[in-house]
Amino acid sequence: MASSDAEGLSIPIDDYETLLSTTDVELLKRAWRNEKAAPDILRFETDLIGRIREQIQLMEETAEEKSAAGVDPLSLSLYQMDLDRAQFLLRSYLRIRIQKIEKFVFHIAKTEELWNKLSREEKNFARRCTEDLKQHLEDSVLSKLPENYQSFQKQSVISEEDDMIPEAQLDTFVVCRSKEYLTGIQLEDGPVDDRSMLFEMEPGVLYFICYKSIKALVESGKIDLL
Amino acid sequence: MYGRKACQLVKELASGEKGQLTPFNSDLFEQVVAECTQHHLELQALIRKMQEEGLDVQTTRNAEHHGALIHHLSLVRNKRCLMAYVYNRAETIQSLLWKIGHVLPQEIEEKLCHPEVEYFKKHSAALKSYMSKMQLDLTVDMVPPKDPYIQVRVLDDIGDGIVLSDDKTANFARHSMHFLKRTDAEQFISRGLMEELTG
Numbered sequence: 001m002a003s004s005d006a007e008g009l010s011i012p013i014d015d016y017e018t019l020l021s022t023t024d025v026e027l028l029k030r031a032w033r034n035e036k037a038a039p040d041i042l043r044f045e046t047d048l049i050g051r052i053r054e055q056i057q058l059m060e061e062t063a064e065e066k067s068a069a070g071v072d073p074l075s076l077s078l079y080q081m082d083l084d085r086a087q088f089l090l091r092s093y094l095r096i097r098i099q100k101i102e103k104f105v106f107h108i109a110k111t112e113e114l115w116n117k118l119s120r121e122e123k124n125f126a127r128r129c130t131e132d133l134k135q136h137l138e139d140s141v142l143s144k145l146p147e148n149y150q151s152f153q154k155q156s157v158i159s160e161e162d163d164m165i166p167e168a169q170l171d172t173f174v175v176c177r178s179k180e181y182l183t184g185i186q187l188e189d190g191p192v193d194d195r196s197m198l199f200e201m202e203p204g205v206l207y208f209i210c211y212k213s214i215k216a217l218v219e220s221g222k223i224d225l226l
Numbered sequence: 227m228y229g230r231k232a233c234q235l236v237k238e239l240a241s242g243e244k245g246q247l248t249p250f251n252s253d254l255f256e257q258v259v260a261e262c263t264q265h266h267l268e269l270q271a272l273i274r275k276m277q278e279e280g281l282d283v284q285t286t287r288n289a290e291h292h293g294a295l296i297h298h299l300s301l302v303r304n305k306r307c308l309m310a311y312v313y314n315r316a317e318t319i320q321s322l323l324w325k326i327g328h329v330l331p332q333e334i335e336e337k338l339c340h341p342e343v344e345y346f347k348k349h350s351a352a353l354k355s356y357m358s359k360m361q362l363d364l365t366v367d368m369v370p371p372k373d374p375y376i377q378v379r380v381l382d383d384i385g386d387g388i389v390l391s392d393d394k395t396a397n398f399a400r401h402s403m404h405f406l407k408r409t410d411a412e413q414f415i416s417r418g419l420m421e422e423l424t425g
Contacts, residue, residue, distance in 0.1 A: 084371045084408070091367045094360065095324075098353070102320050121359045128352035136316060136345040141308045144259045146266035146301070152309075155302045164309065 024051050025086060030224060032093045037175070037225035038218060039211055040168040041100045041108065044119040052090055059083045097122065100168075105129045106153070107167035170212045175226045177206055182222060188212040228265075228300040232258045232307035239314055245325075247318055250339040255308070262304050269297040319346050323353060327365060327416055366412045377423040378411050379403050384419055 031045045063083060066076050101108060101122060108114045109130045118126060134152055142150045149155070153162040171188070178201040185199040188210060201207060206226070217223040235254050242248045272294040276283055283291075319342060322334065328350045335343060357364055379401065386397035390410045398404070398414075403423070414420040 081371070081373070084367075088367045088371050091362060091364050092370075094362065095364045098356065098364065099324075103317070121356055124359070125352055125356040128355070129349070132345060132348040132352060133316060135348075136341055137309065137312060139341040139344075140312045140339070141259075141305070145262055145305060145308075149262070149266075149301060149305055155305060156298070164306075166313075 024048060024055065025089070028052055028089050028093065032089050034218060034225045035093060035096050039170060039172050041097060041104070041114060041117055042219065043117045044097070044122065046119060049090070052086070056083065056086055056090065059086070098125065101126050102129060104166060104168055105133060106165045110162070110165070170215065171210055173208055174211045175206060175208055176214060176218070176223050177226060178203055178223050180222065182217065185213055185217070228261070228296070229303050231261060232304045235311050236307045239311055245318060245321060247315065247334065247337045249337045250315070250342065252339055255311070258304055258308055262301050265297045265301040265304070269294050269301070272297070315342065316345060320349060322346070323350055324365060325416065327413065328354065329417070366409050368412070371408060373408070375405055376408050376411055377403065377405055378415070378420045379423055380420050382419045384414065
């Protein structure tokens with residue numbers, strides 16, 4: 001469908017596709033897909049979400065105006081559907097992130113790199129979450145244990161590191177696709193002998209790969225998760 | 227045998243259906259806590275004995291040391307089991323918020339222990355405060371939308387005068403059928419007060 005539209009507008013297909021893939025809705029879709037597939041939390045798309053919220057508000061206002069002006073119901077319903085889809089993407093994106101925060105809140109709260117990926121509101125939520133869960137664990141279990149065993153982060157005072165904190169599994173496998181030719185990807189799984197081999201990626205081809213190996217490339221936006 | 231009760235506790239968790247809660251087993255839970263206290267007493271007794279004999283607690287490797295080590299490890303294991311029990315239940319409680327909303331039905335509340343009910347309330351408040359900051363209700367729109375309107379049947383008397391998002395009020399008498407905005411209907415569906423009519 002994209003190609004026939006493009007002919008009508010006499011824009012070269014390549015340009016048209018890049019144009020299409022850089023609209024905010026497409027960007028949100030991409031962010032949403034990545035967030036959904038990534039085992040750990042990604043950087044919050046502050047600017048994008050701000051723009052999307054403005055657009056949604058604008059669309060809502062237009063929808064109201066249209067319904068007040070008595071535009072024909074079909075076009076209004078189509079408009080409403082489009083709005084609903086955008087709303088769903090936004091809600092789902094925020095929801096996935098909140099659920100990741102719920103799951104790994106202790107780990108996120110103590111790892112600065114992850115903490116800085118949250119939005120201001122998410123940080124507030126995470127702070128309350130940590131506080132509440134900690135309180136709950138203390139009330140239910142920790143306060144009843146002997147003194148040296150009361151930390152929620154450590155098994156006992158002799159543990160050297162925090163060994164009671166659940167964190168995201170980064171060595172799971174994800175499906176991904178690169179937009180450009182990438183080379184020199186270091187594999188971080190499999191037998192040790194193979195790890196020195198560098199892996200390359202063709203654009204547009206689907207790969208099934210260990211998330212750890214491509215984490216940095218996902219964060220820099222070179223690779224999309226599916 | 228040390229650690230058996232804690233193991234039972236975790237098994238109870240593992241054998242339950244995912245996302246479902248079983249009643250909080252406070253009886254077994256307290257027994258495991260008591261076992262922890264007992265381990266700690268014996269651990270201290272053994273260390274005291276070593277100190278009385280003038281041995282260096284850090285380096286001596288005698289029978290008392292190994293005994294104490296067993297007690298320490300059993301205690302740590304029990305702690306992990308207790309924490310796993312409470313933590314996993316807390317995760318289920320979090321997921322309940324998404325599934326059934328901010329009001330706990332009576333039959334679920336009965337299965338929770340007191341701190342868990344408190345936790346549910348606090349977590350619900352935290353989530354609500356996030357959503358009001360974002361001015362967005364995240365508990366609706368759980369599935370991708372197909373049609374903005376859906377056909378529903380009311381299963382229970384919800385009453386009249388319910389204000390919908392387009393500022394109209396509706397009378398949701400039992401068994402009546404309505405054509406509603408999906409976002410309006412979802413909250414009632416998740417509480418089991420309405421069902422979607424398909425086909």
